[in-house]
Amino acid sequence: xxxxxxxxxxxxxxxALLDAAQAIVAESGVDAVTMSAVAKRSGVSSGAPYRHxxxxxxxxxxxxxxxxxxxxxRTLAAVAGAPTAIEGFRRSGVAYVRFAIDEPALFTVLSRGxxxxxxxxxxxxxxxxRFTAALAELLGGDPQAPLDPRDPVIQELAxxxxxxxxxxxxxxxxxxxxxxxxxxxxxxxxALTRSLGPPTMIDEG
Amino acid sequence: xxxxxxxxxxxxxxxALLDAAQAIVAESGVDAVTMSAVAKRSGVSSGAPYRHxxxxxxxxxxxxxxxxxxxxxRTLAAVAGAPTAIEGFRRSGVAYVRFAIDEPALFTVLSRGxxxxxxxxxxxxxxxxRFTAALAELLGGDPQAPLDPRDPVIQELAxxxxxxxxxxxxxxxxxxxxxxxxxxxxxxxxALTRSLGPPTMIDEG
DNA sequence: TGTACATCAGTGAACGCGCGTTCACTGATGTAC
DNA sequence: TGTACATCAGTGAACGCGCGTTCACTGATGTAC
Numbered sequence: 001x002x003x004x005x006x007x008x009x010x011x012x013x014x015x016a017l018l019d020a021a022q023a024i025v026a027e028s029g030v031d032a033v034t035m036s037a038v039a040k041r042s043g044v045s046s047g048a049p050y051r052h053x054x055x056x057x058x059x060x061x062x063x064x065x066x067x068x069x070x071x072x073x074r075t076l077a078a079v080a081g082a083p084t085a086i087e088g089f090r091r092s093g094v095a096y097v098r099f100a101i102d103e104p105a106l107f108t109v110l111s112r113g114x115x116x117x118x119x120x121x122x123x124x125x126x127x128x129x130r131f132t133a134a135l136a137e138l139l140g141g142d143p144q145a146p147l148d149p150r151d152p153v154i155q156e157l158a159x160x161x162x163x164x165x166x167x168x169x170x171x172x173x174x175x176x177x178x179x180x181x182x183x184x185x186x187x188x189x190x191a192l193t194r195s196l197g198p199p200t201m202i203d204e205g
Numbered sequence: 206x207x208x209x210x211x212x213x214x215x216x217x218x219x220x221a222l223l224d225a226a227q228a229i230v231a232e233s234g235v236d237a238v239t240m241s242a243v244a245k246r247s248g249v250s251s252g253a254p255y256r257h258x259x260x261x262x263x264x265x266x267x268x269x270x271x272x273x274x275x276x277x278x279r280t281l282a283a284v285a286g287a288p289t290a291i292e293g294f295r296r297s298g299v300a301y302v303r304f305a306i307d308e309p310a311l312f313t314v315l316s317r318g319x320x321x322x323x324x325x326x327x328x329x330x331x332x333x334x335r336f337t338a339a340l341a342e343l344l345g346g347d348p349q350a351p352l353d354p355r356d357p358v359i360q361e362l363a364x365x366x367x368x369x370x371x372x373x374x375x376x377x378x379x380x381x382x383x384x385x386x387x388x389x390x391x392x393x394x395x396a397l398t399r400s401l402g403p404p405t406m407i408d409e410g
Numbered sequence: 411t412g413t414a415c416a417t418c419a420g421t422g423a424a425c426g427c428g429c430g431t432t433c434a435c436t437g438a439t440g441t442a443c
Numbered sequence: 444t445g446t447a448c449a450t451c452a453g454t455g456a457a458c459g460c461g462c463g464t465t466c467a468c469t470g471a472t473g474t475a476c
Contacts (some may be wrong), residue, residue: 010419044421045421046422047422050464050465056464136385139383154393154396154400158397158400160370160374161374163366164369165370165371165372169369175344177337179345181348187348191351192363195363196363218452241428253453256453261429412476413475415473417473418473421469423466426464428462433458434455435456436454437452440448
């Protein structure tokens with residue numbers, strides 16, 4: 001059970017394989033995650049991964065689940081420390097972007113919809129569930145009627161889109177082009193959350 | 206030069222190959238774009254594409270260029286028809302989302318940074334050049350100082366992020382989950398552009 | 411403590427497959443005289 | 444208008460490669476007595 005440096009048994013290969021896959025995504029993208037590459041990087045033979053994952057797709061799906069968990073941890077932690085609801089909402093947006101900066105591989109995997117378990121029985125973030133329902137109700141009305149920009153649901157959607165777009169821009173190298181460190185993405189996210197919405201939504205000057 | 210239905214010479218195979226690649230991206234993603242599949246879909250032998258593209262990468266890069274052109278056409282046309290600068294800016298954002306809805310394959314290819322020619326000598330949208338420079342200047346200052354949410358550059362960045370994030374959400378199936386047609390994305394974009402910014406930036410109610 | 415055995419994780423060779431790419435070829439087209 | 448030739452686009456067989464996956468095996472570990 002202890003990790004000896006030259007053990008025949010790895011000890012925690014399942015986790016090591018996911019680490020390897022994550023590193024490969026960061027370096028060369030999702031397509032470069034092959035079973036051979038993951039095994040080799042983990043110092044293990046090509047057949048070994050199949051003791052832990054049925055096939056390549058299941059390995060990627062496991063990585064996607066890890067990404068969902070990590071993201072949820074971060075945004076929930078950000079909300080937890082906030083003095084007001086609005087501030088919590090903002091901090092959660094900043095944390096979202098920070099996540100993309102710190103873990104570009106996990107963010108990239110999350111963006112691959114085909115890997116995400118859709119409409120599954122798995123646990124979902126309650127805030128997401130509520131928001132999705134509210135959005136569905138809002139959009140379910142007359143499709144011709146214009147949407148009210150001051151509607152809280154639209155406000156929240158605006159914030160989510162803004163953070164999601166910023167995260168994509170950062171991960172895809174927008175700041176590189178501008179010659180600025182990725183870490184500044186967090187500072188930008190902070191400013192963007194404050195640029196949002198009519199005063200009704202904003203709790204300070 | 207005319208297209209006879211059973212011609213040995215295709216007539217416009219280069220274009221047909223790009224069409225095929227685009228269709229394959231729409232159906233199965235970028236990874237599914239193989240030279241064999243593109244050739245087969247174009248009704249041509251496996252070696253034929255190499256008369257038009259040096260290798261697979263060059264074909265994908267050509268598709269990426271097509272995407273950049275189509276997107277530029279649309280956003281420029283949207284701006285051209287607008288009565289005011291702000292309204293033009295808004296319409297351009299809506300056109301951006303509309304592009305993602307109508308041409309998900311091209312939008313997806315555009316999002317693959319490795320295919321986009323970076324820092325090339327190629328033509329760039331003047332508005333993008335100006336914005337990028339302004340953003341670089343803004344971020345180049347004291348990295349600790351908070352950014353002013355009312356700064357026009359931040360406002361523009363906010364709008365761009367919002368549209369980019371919405372476009373990604375739509376293409377990745379966010380509206381499917383909510384049970385709403387993709388075409389509603391345009392309506393949402395319209396509302397989102399109006400939810401933005403302090404009154405200084407907004408020219409109506 | 412020692413022995414026998416069951417269990418399980420990792421080995422490494424092997425397979426079939428589809429891919430990217432090459433190449434000698436052939437059919438169609440355009441042009442010079 | 445007709446003939447000869449050069450050019451070029453597409454053919455289709457072939458190649459080497461790396462991938463996903465399987466499988467009989469072997470070494471390590473845990474447990475029963």
